[in-house]
Amino acid sequence: MADKKTFPINPLSRRAILAGGAALGATLFLPKGLRAQDFPTDQVNTTGLAVTDDTVQVGILHSISGTMSISETGSVQAEKLAIEQINAQGGVLGRKIETIQEDGASDWPTFAEKARKLLVNDKVASVMGCWTSASRKAVLPVFEQYNGMLYYPTFYEGLEESPNVIYTGQEATQQIIAGLDWVAREKGAKSFYLLGSDYIWPRTSNKIARKHIEDKLGGKVLGEEYYPLGHTQFNSVINKIRLKKPDVIYAIVVGGSNVAFYKQLKAAGIDMTEEAPLLLTISVTEDEIRGIGGENIEGAYACMKYFQSLENENNREFVAAFKEMWGDDMVIGDVTQAAYLGPWLWKAAVEKAGSFDVDKVREASPGIELASAPEGYVKIHENHHLWSKTRVGHAKADGQYEVVFETGDLVEPDPFPEGYQ
Amino acid sequence: MTRTSFLKRDEAVGLAILALIIFVVFPVMLDDFRLNLFGKYLTYAFVAIGLVLCWGAGGILSLGQGVFFGLGGYCMAMFLKLEASTPEATAIQSTPGIPDFMDWNQITALPVWWQPFDSFALTLAAILVVPAAFAFVIGFAMFRRRVSGVYFAIITQAIAAIVTILIIGQQGYTGGVNGITDLRTLMGWDIRPDGAKTALYFVNGVLLFVCLLVAMAIRKSKFGRVLVAMRDAEDRVRFSGYDVASFKIFIFCVGAMMASVGGAMFTLQVGFMSPTIVGIVPSIEMVIFCAVGGRHSLMGAVYGALLVNWAKTTFSESFPDLWLFGLGALFIAVVMAFPNGLAGLYDDYVKPRLPMRRTAPATQPQPAE
Secondary structure, eight states, rough: OOGGGGOOOOOSSSHHHHHHHHHHHIIIIIIGGSSSSOHHHHOOOOSSSSSSSSSSEEEEOOOOSSSSHHHHHHHHHHHHHHHHHHHTTTTTTBBEEEEEEEEETTOHHHHHHHHHHHHHIOOSEEEEEEOOOOHHHHHHHHHHHOOEEEEOSSOOOOOOOOEEEEEEEHHHHHHHHHHHHHHHHHOOOOOEEEEEEEESSHHHHHHHHHIIIISSSOOOEEEEEEEEETOOHHHHHHHHHHHHHHHHEEEEETTTHHHHHHHHHTTTOOOOGGTTTTEEESSHHHHHHHHHHHHHHHHOOEESSTTTOOSHHHHHHHHHHHHHOTTTTTHHHHHHHHHHHHHHHHHHHHHHHHEEEEEEEEEEEHHEEEEEEEEEEEOOOOOOOEEEEOEEEETTTTTTTTEEESSSSSBOSSSSSHHHH | OTTTTTTHHHHHHHHHHHHIIIIIHHHHSSOHHHHHHHHHHHHHHHHHHHHIIIIITTTTOOHHHHHHHHHHHHHHHHHHHHHHHOOOTTTTSTTTTTTTHHHHHHHHHHHHHGGGSSHHHHHHHHHHHHHHHHHHHHHHHEEEEEEEEOHHHHHHHHHHHHHHHHHHHHHHHOOOOGOOOOOOOEEEEEEEEEHHHHHHHHHHHHHHHHHHHHHHHHSSSSSHHHHHHHOOOOOOOOHOOOOHHHHHHHHHHHHHHHHHHHHHHHHHHHHHOOHHHHSHHHHHHHHHHHHOTTTTTTHHHHHHHHHHHHHHHHHHHOOTHHHHHHHHHHHHHHHHHHHTHHHHHHIIIIIGOOOOOOOOOSSSSOOOO
C-alpha cells in the first residue's frame, strides 16, 4: 500500500480522486467474465436462492431496537456501506445486491425467527448479522438446518466452528495472547487482576488469559471476578485492586457497565496514564468510549485487530466513505470494521466459486484474501475464521486510540486452543 | 363437545370455529415456516388462558407469568440438552457427556438437580409440578397474608426480575444469557425438520384445546363462581365462610401450570430456551395478549395471543425501523377503544346481529364471554 502514498499534491480533493478511481475501476477493471449474462442464473444458482438475472438478495439481521441496538447499529451501517460500494462496482457476478433487513430486537428467539424467515421465505444468498454470542447461538441451528451462510462480525469466545458461519471478528486467542505477551515484554508486567461481565465471552477469555499468564508468561493472577451485565457498583473491586496492587488490570467489562467502571476507577484516584496499575481491556472499542468519555479512559490500553486511527490507505478511504455515508461524528470500532468485511468476503467467495450456491461458496471460502480490508490484509482460514493481526491501542483523551503495537505476522485463528481449555 | 350440560351452544360453535382455524385453516393456508411461527404464537395462548382464569375470573393480576412459562421451557430444554450431550457428540470437551455450556464454565460433573431430566417421564412431571410448587409457595406467602391487587402484581414482577438475574448469574448451570441452545432430538426423534415442526404444531394445538376445556370446566364449576364472586367482593365471600386464600392459591397454580405447558411447547418448537423469555418484558407482553383478546374470555385469549404476535411479526418485517411504534399504537387503540378486547368487540357488535338463537338465559350471570 505504501506506493499509493506517492500521489502528487494536486488541486483535486482526495474524495474526487477516489470517486474517479472507483468509476474507472468499474469500467476498466471489471473483468469481462463478471457480466451477468456470462453467468446464466440457472447455472450460478442451482438451489433456488433469490438470485435473478440482475439482482441477488442478501439479509441483514441485527438488533435495531432494544438494548443491543447501540452496539449493532455500527455493524448495520458498515454492511450497508460495503454493499453500496460493491453495487457501485457492478455487484456480485454482475448482479446488484438487494438487502432485506430484519430486526432481531435484542431478543434471541426473534433472531431465530427472523433467520428462518430470511432463509426459508426470502431465500437470501447470505446473511450479514448477529452480534452477541447468544443471538448467534440462537440462529446457528437454523443456519445449519437450512444451509445458509452467516457472516458474523463480533470478536467472541471461540469454541465454535460452524460450516455455515464465517467469523469475521477475532476468536478469543487472537485477541488475548499477543496483547498479554506485549504487556509482559514491554511493560514488564508480572501480576494481573482479571475482571469481567458475567457471561460466556469474558469467562472464556479470562480462562485463556489465566492459562497464558500462569503457564506461558510465568506471571501471577491475583484475582478474578465477574459482575452481572448492567452492574454499576465497582467500588469493592476497585478497593481490592488498590490493596493487591497488580501490575495489570485486565478488564472485560461490557455495555453500560463500562461507563460506571471507568468513571469509578478514575474517581478512586487510579490514573491510568501513570500505568500503575496499567489497564488492558479487550472490550472497549471507539464506540464504547463515546459512552465512557475519552477523559475517563485516557491512558488505558486496548487489544483489538482494528482501530479507527490505523495508518493505511485502505483505512483512510474506509473512514472517509463511512463518515460521508453516515455523518462526520461517527466513530468506527473494531466490530464495525469486521462487519464491513462480511459482504466483501462473500463477494470474493462467490466470484471465486462462480456460483451463489452456499455449498460452493463454503468450499471456495478458505484461502480467500482481502487486500483492501481497512485493517490491512486478511485471509479466511480453513476453520472459517480470519487470519488477522493483533494490535494494541493507547486511549487518548479525544476518544481515539493510538496504535502502539501490532504483530508482525497475521495471527492464526484457533477457536479450540489446545492447552487453554 | 356438544354436551349441553357443559357447553352452551354458542360456546360449542366458538370452539368448533377455533378448532377449524387451528387444525384446518392454518395448516392449509400457511407454509411450513409460517405454520411454525403460528405454533410459537399459540404457546403464548396457554399463558393467556391461564391469565384469563387468574386475572379475568379471579382478579389476580400476575406480571410474572413469564417465570412459569420459563420453568416449563427450561425443564423441557434440560431434557433435550442432556439428550443432545452424548459423550460422542461432546468428545471435544474437557468433560465429555455434559452440556457444552457447563464445560465452558469449568464444571466437571453433571449437577445433581440436572439428573432427573435424563428421564422423559420425570421431565413431564417436572413441567407440571415445578411451576405449580413454585406458584404454591408464592401464593401461600402472598394470599395468606392477604396481599392482593397491585401489590401482588408488583411482587410477581419483582420475582420475574429475580429469576432472570438468577438464571443469568448461574450460567454454569443454566446457560446464562445464551440460554440452553442447540437442541436436536426428542427421544431420538429429530425436532428440527419441517415435518417434525408440523407434527409439534398439532400436538401443541391438541394440548391447547385440553387446556381450554379444563379452563372452561373450572369457569363453569361452583369453584369458578366463587372465584368471580371473590373478584367482585372478596370480603363478602370471606364473611360467607369461604377460605379465600386457598381458592386464590389454587387458581394461581393452575395458571402457572398452563403457562409451563406452553413454555415446554415453546422450547420444542423454537429449539432453545433463554432468559429473555422469562423476564419482566415478556411477562407484561403476556398480559397484553390477554388484554387484547379480552380478559374475561378464554377463547378471546387465544385470538389475542395470535393477533398480537402476528402483528409483531408482520410489522417488524415490513417496517424494521418503526415496528415498535405500530405495536404501541395497537395496544393504545385496544385499551382506549375496546377495553374488553376482541371478545368485547364480538359481544357488542357481532353477537347481537347473529341469527343464532340465544340460549336460554344462563342460570347465573356470567361475565362477558
